[in-house]
Amino acid sequence: MYSNIMVPVSLAHIDQIDKALKVAADLARHYGAKVHYVGVTSALPSEIAHNAEEYAEKLKAFAKEQASANNINAEPHTLISHDPAVELDLVLEHAEETICADLVVVASHLPSFADHLTGSHGGHLASHSQISVFVVR
Amino acid sequence: MTMSSEPQTPAAPSAEIDTDYLIGQDNIQPSIGPLKVDIHNPVFALTAGSVIALVLFCLIFDKIAADIFGALRPWLTTQFDWVFAISMNIFVIFCLYLIVSPLGRIKIGGKSATPEYSYPAWFSMLFAAGMGIGLVFYGVLEPLNHSLTPSFNQPGILDANGNVADAATVDAAIKLGMASTIFHWGLHPWACYSVVALALGIFAYNKGLPLTIRSAFYPILGERVWGWPGHLLDSLAALATLAGLATSLGYGSSQAAAGLHYVFGIEATIELQVSIIIVVTGLAITSVVRGLDGGVKILSEANMLLALALFLFVLIFGATSGILGIFVEGLVAYGVNLPALSNWVGRDDGYYFHGWTTFYWAWWIAWSPFVGMFIARVSLGRSVREFIICVLLIPTLACVMWMAVFGGTAISQLVNDGYTGVQQTIANWTPELSLFHMLELLPLPMFTSVVGIVLVLVFFVTSSDSGSLVVDTICAGGKVDAPMPQRVFWASFEGLIAIALLLGGGLGSLQALAIATGFPFAIVTVSMCYCIWHGLRTEPA
Numbered sequence: 001m002y003s004n005i006m007v008p009v010s011l012a013h014i015d016q017i018d019k020a021l022k023v024a025a026d027l028a029r030h031y032g033a034k035v036h037y038v039g040v041t042s043a044l045p046s047e048i049a050h051n052a053e054e055y056a057e058k059l060k061a062f063a064k065e066q067a068s069a070n071n072i073n074a075e076p077h078t079l080i081s082h083d084p085a086v087e088l089d090l091v092l093e094h095a096e097e098t099i100c101a102d103l104v105v106v107a108s109h110l111p112s113f114a115d116h117l118t119g120s121h122g123g124h125l126a127s128h129s130q131i132s133v134f135v136v137r
Numbered sequence: 138m139t140m141s142s143e144p145q146t147p148a149a150p151s152a153e154i155d156t157d158y159l160i161g162q163d164n165i166q167p168s169i170g171p172l173k174v175d176i177h178n179p180v181f182a183l184t185a186g187s188v189i190a191l192v193l194f195c196l197i198f199d200k201i202a203a204d205i206f207g208a209l210r211p212w213l214t215t216q217f218d219w220v221f222a223i224s225m226n227i228f229v230i231f232c233l234y235l236i237v238s239p240l241g242r243i244k245i246g247g248k249s250a251t252p253e254y255s256y257p258a259w260f261s262m263l264f265a266a267g268m269g270i271g272l273v274f275y276g277v278l279e280p281l282n283h284s285l286t287p288s289f290n291q292p293g294i295l296d297a298n299g300n301v302a303d304a305a306t307v308d309a310a311i312k313l314g315m316a317s318t319i320f321h322w323g324l325h326p327w328a329c330y331s332v333v334a335l336a337l338g339i340f341a342y343n344k345g346l347p348l349t350i351r352s353a354f355y356p357i358l359g360e361r362v363w364g365w366p367g368h369l370l371d372s373l374a375a376l377a378t379l380a381g382l383a384t385s386l387g388y389g390s391s392q393a394a395a396g397l398h399y400v401f402g403i404e405a406t407i408e409l410q411v412s413i414i415i416v417v418t419g420l421a422i423t424s425v426v427r428g429l430d431g432g433v434k435i436l437s438e439a440n441m442l443l444a445l446a447l448f449l450f451v452l453i454f455g456a457t458s459g460i461l462g463i464f465v466e467g468l469v470a471y472g473v474n475l476p477a478l479s480n481w482v483g484r485d486d487g488y489y490f491h492g493w494t495t496f497y498w499a500w501w502i503a504w505s506p507f508v509g510m511f512i513a514r515v516s517l518g519r520s521v522r523e524f525i526i527c528v529l530l531i532p533t534l535a536c537v538m539w540m541a542v543f544g545g546t547a548i549s550q551l552v553n554d555g556y557t558g559v560q561q562t563i564a565n566w567t568p569e570l571s572l573f574h575m576l577e578l579l580p581l582p583m584f585t586s587v588v589g590i591v592l593v594l595v596f597f598v599t600s601s602d603s604g605s606l607v608v609d610t611i612c613a614g615g616k617v618d619a620p621m622p623q624r625v626f627w628a629s630f631e632g633l634i635a636i637a638l639l640l641g642g643g644l645g646s647l648q649a650l651a652i653a654t655g656f657p658f659a660i661v662t663v664s665m666c667y668c669i670w671h672g673l674r675t676e677p678a
Contacts, residue, residue, distance in 0.1 A: 042618065083617065
């Protein structure tokens with residue numbers, strides 16, 4: 001049914017997206033799908049990393065940890081944005097063009113993300129692409 | 138924008154500062170209704186609280202505030218003229234030194250960093266944030282003003298009876314007038330911006346510290362920057378930015394209303410002015426919601442194109458033949474008079490030196506945390522040398538060209554055509570009308586005046602949106618990914634302050650206070666030069 005599941009993550013809020021991570025892993029095992037963890041950062045220092053390279057390393061470690069803990073196939077995607085607070089378009093473009101995602105699993109708690117996904121952007125996503133969206137509350 | 142699925146190879150050996158401080162460790166995440174925010178404790182509260190307190194003070198004790206703050210600014214820029222003059226001179230010398238120094242090879246963001254923005258986008262953003270509005274207002278007025286009453290008490294282009302002086306006097310007055318104008322819009326202000334921007338860029342991108350003002354002082358203050366010295370620096374910078382932006386917007390609305398009145402005959406009522414503030418604030422909110430690339434950059438680029446179009450129009454239909462001469466002679470006169478204009482000892486031309494120069498110096502320095510931080514954010518991947526050349530020399534040349542075209546046309550209209558329209562705006566002190574009076578003598582004045590009004594309004598939006606981003610980042614402890622509603626809050630807050638002070642009086646008082654913050658920042662920014670030098674010396678070669 002699904003072969004590429006995209007999971008937007010915020011490394012600073014991992015504790016708040018626990019449930020979504022579990023749902024994504026369960027679905028991935030069930031359908032034999034690959035999970036793509038997408039994180040957005042800027043080149044500026046953040047609470048996670050001093051620079052984008054360090055962020056990519058941390059996301060890679062996170063994906064590896066998820067893969068072995070849940071026995072799934074996982075891949076990290078670090079996107080660098082000038083303005084990560086308005087990251088949605090960037091993530092969606094990446095989901096469609098690079099990952100060819102057929103399912104997005106997103107935590108409703110993910111700051112300023114799920115709201116947009118279910119709002120007007122969500123409508124855009126629903127009407128213009130083949131991607132299903134699973135908002136985990 | 139770059140993407141990588143595979144982690145990139147780590148950058149070349151970095152010179153990151155080894156600190157235990159984590160970005161966001163002092164932040165709190167309270168919920169306001171359905172909104173969650175992420176703000177620095179106590180910088181957010183300190184900034185918002187002191188701004189509210191000051192606004193209330195200016196509103197309730199209108200008279201006292203006008204007396205205190207109104208006197209504070211001229212007192213500082215007269216008594217401490219030497220502090221401003223020396224600081225600004227240091228910035229210019231330091232920047233010129235960096236161009237030739239081997240340190241100029243170092244890249245912002247380290248060896249492997251690549252620029253995020255093209256040259257046109259970069260220039261558009263730094264102009265639109267830093268000087269756009271001023272150029273529109275003073276580009277026409279200031280060259281004429283300084284040609285009428287030049288610095289060093291020299292004779293102007295008109296004699297005592299108001300007749301055009303003899304050719305030699307006119308020639309000398311125009312040269313000195315242009316030099317005196319370029320002095321205020323040339324190397325000095327851009328050097329001031331460069332110092333702040335370079336310091337923040339180096340300490341954020343190369344040293345891994347949060348993008349806030351305090352980070353630049355790590356070489357001096359060490360771990361204490363994360364404590365109260367840092368809180369105060371950041372809050373003062375945010376306060377100055379907010380107060381400066383809000384009062385500019387307040388005044389800007391009456392200036393834009395005056396423009397609308399002049400062009401269309403619409404009554405410049407208080408309702409019209411409030412509507413203008415609401416429209417500008419609404420556009421600024423839309424812009425910050427769309428983000429740096431989707432909002433701020435697009436608006437900046439669009440407005441620079443519009444400015445360029447108006448520039449070319451005036452160049453072609455204005456005093457074309459004289460403009461090239463004014464440009465070249467102005468530039469030469471600037472070089473010749475630079476040492477004398479920069480000198481602060483034994484000046485007896487107080488009208489020019491205190492009325493214009495040190496006032497401008499305080500203003501540019503007070504603006505520099507905002508403009509500098511914004512420039513820093515968009516300058517990743519530029520080498521120090523490239524950075525200084527592009528932020529110091531090229532904008533200076535652009536300003537000279539702008540002044541030569543707009544001011545040169547106004548001067549020629551008075552000297553050659555006997556047209557006193559622009560001169561009247563100096564006599565009545567209505568700088569917001571200078572541009573329209575100058576355009577009146579050129580073809581299609583109605584159309585070009587509308588272009589002028591749009592230009593001013595959009596420059597207000599581009600200052601307001603980039604300013605809100607800067608204030609939000611400072612008040613979020615250097616986080617650039619803080620929740621969106623915070624930016625909306627700052628942009629709206631700015632509009633509300635502007636409306637409150639416009640209706641209740643007190644715009645002048647708060648603006649005087651904002652400019653007065655240039656004094657502490659002058660000293661702060663000089664010490665930034667040392668921090669830059671220290672920071673660059675510890676970068677891997």
